[in-house]
Amino acid sequence: MSKTFLAAGECMVEMAPTGQGTFSMGFAGDTLNTAWYARKCLPSDWNVGYCTAVGRDQVSEQMLDFLTQSGIDVGPVRRLDDRTVGLYMIQLKNGERSFAYWRSQAAARQLAADIDHLQTAVADAALIYFSGITLAILPERDRDTFFSALKAARARGAKTAFDPNLRPRLWETEDTMRACVTEAAGLCDFVMPSFEDELAHFGDPTADASAGRYLAAGADMVVVKNGPEEVICASRENREAFQPKPVANIVDTTAAGDSFNAAFLAEYLVSGNIATSVDAGARLAGTVIQNRGALVDCFEPA
Numbered sequence: 001m002s003k004t005f006l007a008a009g010e011c012m013v014e015m016a017p018t019g020q021g022t023f024s025m026g027f028a029g030d031t032l033n034t035a036w037y038a039r040k041c042l043p044s045d046w047n048v049g050y051c052t053a054v055g056r057d058q059v060s061e062q063m064l065d066f067l068t069q070s071g072i073d074v075g076p077v078r079r080l081d082d083r084t085v086g087l088y089m090i091q092l093k094n095g096e097r098s099f100a101y102w103r104s105q106a107a108a109r110q111l112a113a114d115i116d117h118l119q120t121a122v123a124d125a126a127l128i129y130f131s132g133i134t135l136a137i138l139p140e141r142d143r144d145t146f147f148s149a150l151k152a153a154r155a156r157g158a159k160t161a162f163d164p165n166l167r168p169r170l171w172e173t174e175d176t177m178r179a180c181v182t183e184a185a186g187l188c189d190f191v192m193p194s195f196e197d198e199l200a201h202f203g204d205p206t207a208d209a210s211a212g213r214y215l216a217a218g219a220d221m222v223v224v225k226n227g228p229e230e231v232i233c234a235s236r237e238n239r240e241a242f243q244p245k246p247v248a249n250i251v252d253t254t255a256a257g258d259s260f261n262a263a264f265l266a267e268y269l270v271s272g273n274i275a276t277s278v279d280a281g282a283r284l285a286g287t288v289i290q291n292r293g294a295l296v297d298c299f300e301p302a
Contacts, residue, residue, distance in 0.1 A: 001157060005042060005269070006076065006125035007035035008051040008146075009134040010108035011063060013087040016293075023089065027066050028294045030131050030165055033255045037262030037284065038129075039071045040299045043270065049073035051121045053107040055084035060107070076121035078114060083107035103137070112142040118149045127159045127269060129261070135180055136170035143180060150187045159269075161190040163261055166197040178202065186218030190268075192261050195226040207232045211239070223264065223278070225257055231278050240274060244282035247289060255294035260285040 009031030015023040032050065039048040050072050054060035056079055063085055064074050086103030103109075111134075112118050122128055128150060135143055150160055164181045171177035178201065185191045191214045198210040211222040211234035224232040230241040264281035271277070287298045 001126045002124045003046040004049055004073075004125045005035070005038050005046060005127050005129065005265070006049045006051055006122060007031040007038070007129045008076075008111065008121075009131055010086060010103070010106065010111075010137055011050070011052055011067070012103065012106070012108075013059060013063070013085055015087065015089040017090060026295075027063050030133050030163070030255075030258050031129060032067075033258035033294050034129060034163075034262045034265075035072055036070055036295055037255075037259045038266050041263050041266035041280070041284070046266075046269075047073055049076045049121075049125070051076040051111060051118070053078040053080055053083070053109075053111045053113075055080055055082075055107050057084050060085055078107075078111060078117050080107045080110060083110065106137070109137050109139070110142075112138055112146040112149070115145050115149070118145065119152065122149050122153045122158070123156075125153065125158050127161060127265065128153055129161045129163075129265065130184075131163045132165040132177070132181055132184075133167055133170060135184060136167060136177070147183065147187060154187065154189075159189040160187060161192065161261070161265055162188040163192045163194075163257065164197065165194075165257070166201045168201065174201065182217045185214045189220045190223060190265065191219040191221070192223045192225065192257075192264070194257050195224050195229075198224075208234070208239075225260055231282065233274050233278060242275065242278040242282070244278075245286065247286045250289050252292045253289050255296075256285045256289050258294070259288045259296075 011029040011032040014026045014028045018024050035048055035050050067074050086106030088099050088101045091098045162184050168174050195207045198204045204210040207224040207226050210224050211232050214222045221235045230243050233240045260281035263284035264277045267280040268277040288296045
């Protein structure tokens with residue numbers, strides 16, 4: 001295996017209001033956010049790739065150009081003649097954000113439809129990162145294909161990391177979501193949930209309960225994020241709690257969890273130290289939420 005951090009999921013066109021009655025176009029998505037930050041955090045001898053599907057139209061080309069300019073390898077991207085990328089629009093009313101989505105025919109829904117392409121994409125990765133949104137957008141048969149590719153990669157020695165990122169509106173039913181997320185956790189070395197989601201959709205009374213449930217499902221390590229509260233890191237042999245430093249000026253919590261995951265995994269892949277990995281994740285997330293937007297360039301030039 002090469003030193004490759006491979007994220008799999010959906011990157012979408014983002015239309016954000018400018019305040020002048022117009023919208024600015026960008027690109028975003030939970031696993032894309034993590035890949036973008038992982039590229040910033042990992043040493044230069046690591047490759048960061050993104051596994052998704054796009055069309056062959058102009059906006060798909062713009063997305064690929066954005067990924068490439070961000071230092072992300074687009075080799076694992078599947079190209080489709082009859083699809084384009086998904087889009088969402090941010091709407092503001094009295095300072096509150098809401099979202100309108102156009103993604104039912106997005107190319108990313110086909111990222112696991114070609115088993116040969118998927119197996120090639122994951123073949124050389126040292127770590128494969130995905131989320132509950134990755135699974136939610138896939139047809140049921142393609143989820144099985146995706147899980148089979150993960151199992152084969154793990155058998156070759158790859159690590160897998162999963163953020164459940166529970167979004168019930170993307171799933172057929174909440175029961176399907178819970179069952180699929182639990183199955184995915186059993187295939188993973190790292191499960192990285194946010195307690196707020198777990199409380200809402202699994203009914204866990206505490207972050208420790210979330211960690212225990214995912215360990216029981218078969219996860220090797222569970223890292224439970226909980227906003228300003230303690231981060232719980234649990235394995236079958238050990239359980240540790242880490243208190244992040246408080247953040248005084250919270251501006252926008254977009255990508256807080258995505259950036260935490262990136263910095264945690266990047267540090268752990270290099271050092272294997274849980275404490276320094278949690279610290280790296282908390283520090284980056286703390287910086288990101290003091291700025292607007294998902295992708296915050298808060299890194300010093302090399």
